[in-house]
Amino acid sequence: MKIRLGTRGSALALKQTELVMSHLQKAYQKKADQLSSDPSNTSISSNEPLELECVIIETKGDRDQTTPLSQIGGQGLFIKEIEQALLDKSIDLAVHSLKDMPAQLPQGLILSGTIKRENPFDYLITKEGASLENLPPKLIIGTGSPRRRVELKRLFSGLGIEVVFENIRGNIDTRLKKLDKNDENNQDDQDGIYENKLDGIVLAQAGIHRLDLKKEYPHLNFIPLDYKEMIPAPCQGILGLEIREEDETLFRLLASIQNHKATLQARLERAYLKGTQGSCHMAIGGYLDLSKDLNLTFYSLLGDEHGQTAHRETLNLGLIHDLDVVQNERQMKFLEDQLIHHGRHMAQKLTSKKTGFVALVGAGPGDAELITVKGMRYLSEADVIAYDYLSGKALLDLAPTYSEKIYVGKKAGDHTMTQENINALLIEKALLGLKVVRLKGGDPYVFGRGSEEALALKEAGVDYDVVPGITSAIGGLTYAGIPITHRGLSASFHVMTGHLSKSGAPMDYEALTKAGGTCVILMGIGQAGAIAEGFLNAGKPAKTPVAIIYHATTPQQATVSVRLDELSIAVDEHESRSGLIVIGEVAGFHHQLVNLEGKPLFGKKLLLTLPTPEVKNEVGSSDKDKMTNRAKLLQNLKDQGAEVVEMPMITHRILRPDFEYFTKDWFSGLGAIVFTSPFGVTCFFKALQAHNQDLRILAGPSIISIGTSTTKALKDHGIQPDYMPEQFTTKELLDLIHHKMDRQQLSQGICFYRSKLGNTEIIKALSEKTQVTDVHLYEVLPTKIKVDLQEQWYDGVVFTSRSAVEAFIATNNENYTQMSRSIPAYSIGPMTTEALKEYHWSLIHEATTHSYQGIYETIMEKISL
Numbered sequence: 001m002k003i004r005l006g007t008r009g010s011a012l013a014l015k016q017t018e019l020v021m022s023h024l025q026k027a028y029q030k031k032a033d034q035l036s037s038d039p040s041n042t043s044i045s046s047n048e049p050l051e052l053e054c055v056i057i058e059t060k061g062d063r064d065q066t067t068p069l070s071q072i073g074g075q076g077l078f079i080k081e082i083e084q085a086l087l088d089k090s091i092d093l094a095v096h097s098l099k100d101m102p103a104q105l106p107q108g109l110i111l112s113g114t115i116k117r118e119n120p121f122d123y124l125i126t127k128e129g130a131s132l133e134n135l136p137p138k139l140i141i142g143t144g145s146p147r148r149r150v151e152l153k154r155l156f157s158g159l160g161i162e163v164v165f166e167n168i169r170g171n172i173d174t175r176l177k178k179l180d181k182n183d184e185n186n187q188d189d190q191d192g193i194y195e196n197k198l199d200g201i202v203l204a205q206a207g208i209h210r211l212d213l214k215k216e217y218p219h220l221n222f223i224p225l226d227y228k229e230m231i232p233a234p235c236q237g238i239l240g241l242e243i244r245e246e247d248e249t250l251f252r253l254l255a256s257i258q259n260h261k262a263t264l265q266a267r268l269e270r271a272y273l274k275g276t277q278g279s280c281h282m283a284i285g286g287y288l289d290l291s292k293d294l295n296l297t298f299y300s301l302l303g304d305e306h307g308q309t310a311h312r313e314t315l316n317l318g319l320i321h322d323l324d325v326v327q328n329e330r331q332m333k334f335l336e337d338q339l340i341h342h343g344r345h346m347a348q349k350l351t352s353k354k355t356g357f358v359a360l361v362g363a364g365p366g367d368a369e370l371i372t373v374k375g376m377r378y379l380s381e382a383d384v385i386a387y388d389y390l391s392g393k394a395l396l397d398l399a400p401t402y403s404e405k406i407y408v409g410k411k412a413g414d415h416t417m418t419q420e421n422i423n424a425l426l427i428e429k430a431l432l433g434l435k436v437v438r439l440k441g442g443d444p445y446v447f448g449r450g451s452e453e454a455l456a457l458k459e460a461g462v463d464y465d466v467v468p469g470i471t472s473a474i475g476g477l478t479y480a481g482i483p484i485t486h487r488g489l490s491a492s493f494h495v496m497t498g499h500l501s502k503s504g505a506p507m508d509y510e511a512l513t514k515a516g517g518t519c520v521i522l523m524g525i526g527q528a529g530a531i532a533e534g535f536l537n538a539g540k541p542a543k544t545p546v547a548i549i550y551h552a553t554t555p556q557q558a559t560v561s562v563r564l565d566e567l568s569i570a571v572d573e574h575e576s577r578s579g580l581i582v583i584g585e586v587a588g589f590h591h592q593l594v595n596l597e598g599k600p601l602f603g604k605k606l607l608l609t610l611p612t613p614e615v616k617n618e619v620g621s622s623d624k625d626k627m628t629n630r631a632k633l634l635q636n637l638k639d640q641g642a643e644v645v646e647m648p649m650i651t652h653r654i655l656r657p658d659f660e661y662f663t664k665d666w667f668s669g670l671g672a673i674v675f676t677s678p679f680g681v682t683c684f685f686k687a688l689q690a691h692n693q694d695l696r697i698l699a700g701p702s703i704i705s706i707g708t709s710t711t712k713a714l715k716d717h718g719i720q721p722d723y724m725p726e727q728f729t730t731k732e733l734l735d736l737i738h739h740k741m742d743r744q745q746l747s748q749g750i751c752f753y754r755s756k757l758g759n760t761e762i763i764k765a766l767s768e769k770t771q772v773t774d775v776h777l778y779e780v781l782p783t784k785i786k787v788d789l790q791e792q793w794y795d796g797v798v799f800t801s802r803s804a805v806e807a808f809i810a811t812n813n814e815n816y817t818q819m820s821r822s823i824p825a826y827s828i829g830p831m832t833t834e835a836l837k838e839y840h841w842s843l844i845h846e847a848t849t850h851s852y853q854g855i856y857e858t859i860m861e862k863i864s865l
Helices: 011-037 080-087 146-159 172-180 205-210 248-255 260-276 329-351 373-380 393-397 419-431 450-460 472-479 499-503 509-515 525-537 564-570 585-589 629-639 664-668 678-690 708-716 730-740 743-748 760-767 802-810 814-822 830-838 852-863
Strands: 002-007 051-056 093-097 109-111 122-126 138-142 162-166 200-204 221-225 239-244 283-290 295-303 310-319 357-362 384-387 404-407 435-440 463-467 493-497 518-522 545-550 558-563 579-583 605-608 643-646 650-654 672-675 702-705 750-755 772-782 796-799 825-827 844-846
Touching (some): 002 011, 011 051, 011 093, 011 172, 011 205, 011 239, 011 248, 080 093, 080 239, 122 205, 138 172, 146 283, 146 310, 172 200, 239 248, 260 283, 260 329, 295 329, 310 329, 357 373, 357 419, 357 450, 373 435, 373 463, 384 393, 384 419, 435 450, 450 463, 472 518, 472 579, 518 525, 518 585, 525 564, 525 579, 545 564, 545 585, 558 564, 579 585, 605 629, 629 643, 629 852, 650 678, 650 802, 672 678, 702 708, 730 760, 796 802, 796 830, 796 852, 802 814, 802 830, 825 830, 825 852, 830 844
Parallel strands (some): 002 051, 138 162, 138 200, 384 404, 384 435, 493 518, 605 643, 605 796, 672 702, 750 772, 796 825, 825 844
Antiparallel strands (some): 109 239, 122 200, 122 221, 295 310, 518 579, 545 558, 545 579
């Protein structure tokens, strides 16, 4: 008997065909042995040996290894030529990866049972980070799969990781090489396949295991993702054995090698695929899980082709009586019908999704905190943000990490995108079913062309909302200490754009002069001379107070007070700053009611090297009690007028300590536990929760807290520490333990829950008195975020840890070195100060109380002198 097996020529396809041939050989031999002992069995001739031939067939997908699958046909790309060979009878059996096969087969072809399924899940393969918790904050991931993009976007969003996707094609080994060798020094990149700088790729575990590739890339991290992190493609890890319907002999032989569990999963996962009527253009995931008692649970995913919208559901199918699908055909038909219906239900959820929505949101005049609560809500839900020059980067930092951010700004003489193109962009994104925010400086309807965008959306049938914003015509004046109206001086105000006088439709200066009140001209700096001349010619008094406000409501705000007849010479003809002009008696209030520019830290620029935020969207939170200490420091400095530049030097990676350090027996045998940082407290309670423990487990040992911030973090979790040394030094802690803890406690030992890079001197000193255990909850790593200091100068640099100091100095930047000689450093406590001294920082101000609040008070004291 001869069987010709058709397959692709890739290493994985050949390996899979080899597996099937091995199973067939064993099954055929078993049948032959049965025949020799039972002459009545005539299914296979005893005189006919089994001859297996592998026929390599090139498919369309093999010929084009660069174009994204969705652009050249998608599902079926690796199938059709092999199926045609089967129909032409040039092969007898086609071996496919079943996940590549469409739900509908050509007439005359069928699938037989299949061999044991390989692991169905995916690997996230990275160069950095051995686990999901240890990944860098920003990643470039190579994958062209909509399913993988949807699931990774959801997964990374929960981890606070920003991800960018790059399309990637090629077989498994090629993709691994693209990740492994995409560096500038690669000598093998003659075809340019390593041009993208990838941080990771996603591959099916099945292929990696079948080719035993992990041992060939020991320096890469293979992070397994199960259905909780990423639902696999239907039938991933299953081989599709396709034959002609008429070939009953081969069908019986294949039936003898089938794995009942894999065949069951294949049929039901393909039933779901059939119900969705989806293609590889869409994000489709489906996995049937079988418990030990044969309870069936189906995990499903369906998303659109753009990878922006997806639905996840779990369907409990109950118990199955027998894995043998032949013996249990009636129940199999019932289950298949259920999953076809479920697939249709998921498709209906996706297609019935309402057309997207656009919010035209006024961002205010510059200060990020001046956005409305409603505007912030829309921003926090946005899939896409189209922002302009005046809407402020700080607001973008508060948006979801997964949102697409598109700059469409327009400055005088520099239009990134025409208004018509902006309108088209908003409509296009909304019609994809996305939530879009058009973030506009000031108010959308005050010289912001928001009404043009609203009209375009209405005409296109797109649902929209308009959120008012504080216009600089009012907010900018307030920050400069200028009331736009004042009893007895100004009973009205008039807002206009300086572009009018330039466009050929000049202002009616006589009418404005006769009306009185306050005149505010936006975008009028370039027309200051013409504006002054117009008002003077209309009879407005030359001595009328005028204020020019540059960069209103920002740390760069500057207000110039002049008379009307001085306006033309007060503005440099080459002035590039954005600004507004206030004409009227109220402009004279600037010096009496000076606001932002009168704050104690206004004009001061501080560089903060604080760790990257552990809580997203914390700045601007309306609930002050829930703000982190880091956020409070930022807020306090900004409230006092300072310009704050963030350059996080370190970031935290959460570790997974052994379970034994979170058991009841462990805590009951300890004399004391020590917490050294607020983040350590956060990690500790996360670990407790992960091990299904609560506060009751801490009833035994004394609790020692280092620092007021750590104590506050403990209190926030319902723990009042027993002891707190005034300073975190070896001597302070030893004295506390010596005077406060009794011999019995000391004999039971002490456990530190803290950073991996914690002070080892304390551990050594304490070890002379008692047994000390050091449990590492997290590690501190340097970040890659740097600020260009070449053209910037600072009034102080803030450090809150030794690690931040070491990371700062390790940059070896000439500007950093110069800063250490001439700019004061603000230190949170003795250990940070010690590090600064080791690196010869000239001027150090240590916080009196070793906390973020203490740093703030020290800055206020020193800078205000």
